[in-house]
Amino acid sequence: MGLNSRGGNSSKTFLSVFDSSLVLQYDNREDLEKKLDAIGLEHDAIKVRQKTKGKNEGKDVYYFKLHDVSGMLTDVILKDTDWGEVLELEITDVDEKYQVSLGEVFGRIPRDFIRRVANIDVETELTFGVWGMVSKDNGKPYSGVVMYQNEEKLPYVLERDDLPEATSKTRGKVTKWDFSAQEDFLYEKLGEFLAENFAGEAKDGDESKPEPRKARGKKLEDMPDDDMPF
16 A cells, blocks of 8 residues: 555655665655655655765755555656666556656666566555665676565566567677667567557557667676565
């Protein structure tokens, strides 16, 4: 039910992902405290960080980490921004809407969501959260989403073996990976889910099926390993 606590009467709550957690985030502490009061949460876990990009780089931001959010998945949005195309979810709990920004569409968390998305029943309440960890074996970060419906965890629809293979080019000591085919494949699968579930809700003449987008080259150390067992 919502953010693990109900209360308040605001029409929309904006959530984002930071430090592998869902967060409520505001530019000043007072506004965040008002929001927490409205949804019945305490202030003692408020933290502050600095923005790392954009025109407000270096500016303080106040945030509060959340475990998960629950409600009906009522929209999946692809939004063009100054730093790329961002994937957002709209989750509705009775009269409260939560708009959850997962970040750049081919980042780790959006990719993990897309690989599971076809298992979502939009007529059933969804509990949505994110996770992150650093491997003790190789020191690499791992992150993804965790989703439940009817108290059952939603598994992958697309396993790693189902994805097109990435290609690589080595020039001198530098190896770059091209994930274009893999990312276009995931984009197409997301488009199929949107067409099946939200085709009647396209806004401003937008097509319900997104056009393929091309990947960026990546260095060898950025190539993802096998998924962690979450």
